[in-house]
Amino acid sequence: MSAPVPSVPERDLVRNDYRIILDLVEPGSRVLDLGCGSGHLLALLRDRRKVGGYGLELDEERIVECIERGLSVFHCNIDDGLRDFDNQSFDYVILNQTLPVTHKPELVILEMARVGRRSIVSFANFAHWRVRLGLLLNGRMPVSETIPYQWFETPNIHHLTLTDFDVLCRRNRLGVLDRYYFRHLDRGAVTRRCRWANFRAAYALYLLAPEA
Amino acid sequence: MSQSASQDNSAVGSVGVVESRRMRLYDADDPLRLDSGATLAPVDVEYETYGRLDAEAGNAVLICHALSGDAHAAGLHAAGDEKPGWWDTLIGPGKGFDTERYFVICANVLGGCKGTTGPQSVNPATGKPYGLDFPVVTIHDMVTVQKRLIDRLGVRRLLTVCGGSMGGMQALEWSVSYPEAVRSAIPVASTYRTSPQSIALNEVGRQAILRDPNFRRGQYYDGAAPNAGLSLARMIGHITYLSDQSMHEKFGRDLRHRKAYGYDFEPEFAVQTYLHYHGERFTKRFDANSYLYITKAMDYFDLSQGYPSLRKSLARAAGCKFLFVSFSSDWLFPSYQTREAANALRNSGIDVTFVELQSDYGHDAFLLEVGEMTKIISAFLGYLGGVRP
Numbered sequence: 001m002s003a004p005v006p007s008v009p010e011r012d013l014v015r016n017d018y019r020i021i022l023d024l025v026e027p028g029s030r031v032l033d034l035g036c037g038s039g040h041l042l043a044l045l046r047d048r049r050k051v052g053g054y055g056l057e058l059d060e061e062r063i064v065e066c067i068e069r070g071l072s073v074f075h076c077n078i079d080d081g082l083r084d085f086d087n088q089s090f091d092y093v094i095l096n097q098t099l100p101v102t103h104k105p106e107l108v109i110l111e112m113a114r115v116g117r118r119s120i121v122s123f124a125n126f127a128h129w130r131v132r133l134g135l136l137l138n139g140r141m142p143v144s145e146t147i148p149y150q151w152f153e154t155p156n157i158h159h160l161t162l163t164d165f166d167v168l169c170r171r172n173r174l175g176v177l178d179r180y181y182f183r184h185l186d187r188g189a190v191t192r193r194c195r196w197a198n199f200r201a202a203y204a205l206y207l208l209a210p211e212a
Numbered sequence: 213m214s215q216s217a218s219q220d221n222s223a224v225g226s227v228g229v230v231e232s233r234r235m236r237l238y239d240a241d242d243p244l245r246l247d248s249g250a251t252l253a254p255v256d257v258e259y260e261t262y263g264r265l266d267a268e269a270g271n272a273v274l275i276c277h278a279l280s281g282d283a284h285a286a287g288l289h290a291a292g293d294e295k296p297g298w299w300d301t302l303i304g305p306g307k308g309f310d311t312e313r314y315f316v317i318c319a320n321v322l323g324g325c326k327g328t329t330g331p332q333s334v335n336p337a338t339g340k341p342y343g344l345d346f347p348v349v350t351i352h353d354m355v356t357v358q359k360r361l362i363d364r365l366g367v368r369r370l371l372t373v374c375g376g377s378m379g380g381m382q383a384l385e386w387s388v389s390y391p392e393a394v395r396s397a398i399p400v401a402s403t404y405r406t407s408p409q410s411i412a413l414n415e416v417g418r419q420a421i422l423r424d425p426n427f428r429r430g431q432y433y434d435g436a437a438p439n440a441g442l443s444l445a446r447m448i449g450h451i452t453y454l455s456d457q458s459m460h461e462k463f464g465r466d467l468r469h470r471k472a473y474g475y476d477f478e479p480e481f482a483v484q485t486y487l488h489y490h491g492e493r494f495t496k497r498f499d500a501n502s503y504l505y506i507t508k509a510m511d512y513f514d515l516s517q518g519y520p521s522l523r524k525s526l527a528r529a530a531g532c533k534f535l536f537v538s539f540s541s542d543w544l545f546p547s548y549q550t551r552e553a554a555n556a557l558r559n560s561g562i563d564v565t566f567v568e569l570q571s572d573y574g575h576d577a578f579l580l581e582v583g584e585m586t587k588i589i590s591a592f593l594g595y596l597g598g599v600r601p
Contacts, residue, residue, distance in 0.1 A: 005595060030561075054558065063567055064587050067535070070595035074554070075567045084555040 006068055008040045016182040016190050017096055017122045018044060020205050024120065024178075025049055029091035032056070032116060034078045034108070035098035039066035046071070054090075056081050079103045082111040090116040097185075099123045100156035110172055113210050118177070122205035127161035127198045145184065146202045162198040169208060178207040224306040226296065227262040227287035234258050234327055237360045240336070244322075244357065247512075250347035254336070257361050258283045258327025259319035262303060263311035265366065271597065272367040273309055274358065275299060275318040276375030276382035279449070279506055280498055282326035285318035286311075301582040308582075308589040313597060314371065321382075322357045323349045323505040331501035332433060343430030343501060351378070351513045355385045359393065371596060374398035374589070376578030377545065378506070381513050384553070387529040388515060396533040396596055398589065401542050401578040403549040404522065404556075405514035410544060413452055414507040417445030421500045430501050442500040443491030450490050455541040455574030459483060515553075523556040534564040535592045537585065539577035565592070 012018060018041055025031060027049045033042050036055025039062075045051040055073040057063050066073040074081065078095075079102055093116030095108065100123060102108045112119040124146035125131075134142035141151035149156065160168075169176055181194040181201035194201050236256050238244040243253035260283045265272060275285050277298065286303035288296050297318075302308040309316050320328035323346070331346035338345075362370065373386045373394050380402020387397040403410075424441030426432055454462070463482040467473075470480050479485045519525035534557055538550040547568045554566040569584050571577040578585075 005598060052561075060567070060569070060584065063565075064591050067565060067588060067591040068595060072533075072558075072563045072565050074558070074565070084551070084559075086559045089559060 005070065006065065008043050011186055012040045013044075015186055016188070017185060017203070017205055020122075020180050020190060021045070021094065021096070021120060022048060024207060025051055025092055027051070030054075030089070031092045031094060032085070032090040033094045033096070034081070034112070035095070035101070036062075036066065036071075036073060038062045039069045039071045039073065041094070041096065042066070042071050043069045078108060082108075082115055085111075085115045087114055088117060092116055092118050092120055094120045096120070096122045097124070100158045100160065102158065105158050105160075106168060106172065109168065109174065109208075113172070113174055113208065117209065119174070119208040120205065121165070121208065122203065123160065123165070124203055125162050125198065125201050126159040127163065128202045129199050130202070132199075162201065162204050165204075165206065169206075173211045174208045175211045176206055177209055180205040225304055226300065227304050227311050229289070229291055230260055230262065230284075230287035230297075231289065232258050232260050232283050232327060235361065235364060237357060237364065244353070246347055246353050247350040248348050252329070252347055255322065255329045255357060256327070256333075257319050257322075257329075257357060258324075259317060259361060260284060260286075260297075261318075261365070262286055262316040263314055265315040269367050270369070270371060271313060272315045272317060272362065272365075272370050273593075274362060274370050274373040274386070275303065275309070275316060276358070276373065276379035277318065277321065278375070278377035278379050279503075279510070280446075280494070281379070282324065283318050283320040283328075284326075286316070298579070301579075302585060302589065308586040309374075309593070310590065314593065315367075317362065317365065317367075319358055319361055321354045321378075321506065323354070323502060323509060325499035325502040328357075330499070331430065331505055332499050341431070341433045343433070345430075346501070346505060348508055348512075349505060350509050351381045351385050352389060354509065355382055355389055358382070358386075359390055362393070368393065370394045372396040372398055372593060374400065375402070376400040377402055377575065378510055380545075381510065384515060385513075387532045387534070388526065389528075391529050391532050394532050396535065396592070397529075398535045398537070398592065399550070399553075400537045400585070401539055401545050401550075401575055403513075403545045404526075404553040405516060405549075406510050406512075407545075407549065411511045413448060413544075414511055417448050418504050418507060420444035420448070421504060424500075427500065430504075432500070437495065438500045439492075439495040442495050442498065442503060443488075445500075445503055446494035446498075447487040447491040450487055452544045453574055453576040455543065455572060457541060457572040458574050458576070461572065462486075521556075522552065523560050526553065526556045526562070527560045529557065530560070530562060532562070533596065534562065535588070536564065536566045537578075537588060538566075538568045539571040539573065539575070539581065540568055541572050542575045542577060544575040 031053045042053040093112040131142045182190045238255035243251040284297045286297040286300045320326040335342040373383045380399030383397040383399045421441035424438030426436045427438040466482040468485040516522040538547040557564040
């Protein structure tokens with residue numbers, strides 16, 4: 001009688017960032033996903049890792065999709081969204097491919113560390129050699145697989161590189177527990193060691209915890 | 213109904229002609245014990261149901277009405293009726309509360325004037341209407357009565373309880389008073405406690421009634437009713453249901469019945485005639501005493517009272533799933549109040565979804581933003597209804 005719960009699209013099952021996160025997150029933990037979109041990652045975490053998840057999302061259409069999947073989601077902006085969250089009330093707080101969209105990235109990273117025991121942050125590397133080359137040769141803002149927008153229509157207002165992020169973490173006494181690098185979101189290998197990572201990695205995913 | 217048909221917008225329809233029923237829930241041997249300490253008997257409840265209760269009695273939905281609502285939430289009382297039930301846009305075949313799938317119950321609240329026992333009912337001690345001898349009731353008292361009704365209807369656990377405004381207060385009250393009897397709650401445009409601003413507005417409305425010379429200590433049923441006071445109360449109410457933006461759009465500075473200013477005090481702006489019309493019309497369908505009692509019940513509503521914190525109070529609802537909906541331009545029950553309750557629940561580890569819909573309609577949005585609410589409510593119930601408890 002009831003409508004079937006919408007399944008997670010095939011292409012998302014093989015996403016590198018999703019696969020890393022599914023491996024990282026311990027079963028039964030509590031997860032907060034900032035900018036959870038249609039809830040694909042949270043649904044996977046719930047169904048495969050028995051994770052109790054919450055999402056934050058701004059877009060009404062996507063919120064409806066989360067609700068269809070039975071997920072709990074808060075309609076708010078990440079930039080002022082964590083104020084009302086208790087200290088250390090989640091095991092993991094995830095910010096997946098969303099950092100460059102936030103207005104106050106440093107505040108968001110600090111808030112994540114306050115609310116969660118561990119933070120997971122994944123983003124596209126603006127210092128990847130293809131991006132560098134594009135800017136060098138064409139003299140225009142790079143448009144690529146990792147940064148698929150023209151400068152005038154991009155939602156990304158804070159582009160960053162791996163080195164930039166390392167500096168931000170050090171500055172805020174956030175310890176990097178693990179780093180993962182990959183070339184593509186939806187295919188290809190993931191590696192935890194990469195020489196010249198800031199030059200060669202298109203994406204990175206960090207596992208962070210406040211330094212003791 | 214097939215799955216595809218229930219998803220298909222063309223299948224949206226009306227529950228058709230329905231009738232209200234009345235049930236005696238408390239009598240002199242078994243009176244209703246109220247929060248105030250008083251007892252009340254007899255207590256009758258007027259209610260309507262739509263759809264069919266399934267074999268496991270797992271598809272029941274309770275709809276709670278707002279201040280001036282009644283049990284008639286959907287369909288028509290007679291084939292030629294001009295107006296359907298007050299939430300007909302959301303209740304019916306293929307609608308948000310799909311009556312092909314859910315068994316929907318709506319009852320007039322305790323203290324009301326639409327069939328459920330209230331101040332205009334006959335006081336067995338005097339043989340006359342209670343008037344101000346009717347005991348003051350609370351939102352919790354209203355819910356106590358609803359609980360007995362659903363027990364009598366054979367429902368042990370509601371799939372959800374939903375309401376807008378004061379109906380949302382009842383939904384929240386259900387979740388903390390009877391957590392074992394509700395799988396979910398959907399408070400819409402509501403609050404966990406009435407703000408001083410709302411109490412102030414309610415008070416002005418009540419004073420308009422109490423100071424009407426026809427009020428006569430509430431014993432006006434044999435003569436002229438305090439209609440001037442009641443219509444004034446309703447006019448104030450209507451202002452709080454709208455927003456600055458919606459008044460601009462609905463009325464502007466347009467004149468009615470006049471082409472130019474009259475330089476007198478007759479109603480001439482469209483917004484004036486609107487308020488006069490609705491104030492006047494309200495006196496034909498509502499009882500002034502009920503207005504006093506129901507607004508008082510709202511004033512007393514505060515789920516945090518008697519607990520060290522709101523969170524401690526709401527933690528009683530563990531196991532219940534919540535969907536809160538608020539509207540951006542609602543200044544009577546603003547979004548921040550909804551968000552506070554949702555935050556407290558989430559910080560207690562309770563499943564809660566909060567959505568603030570963009571709307572210019574003000575508080576009235578809960579009756580008007582049908583499209584967005586339908587999407588959200590069907591999504592929520594669709595998942596819940598598909599998962600066995």
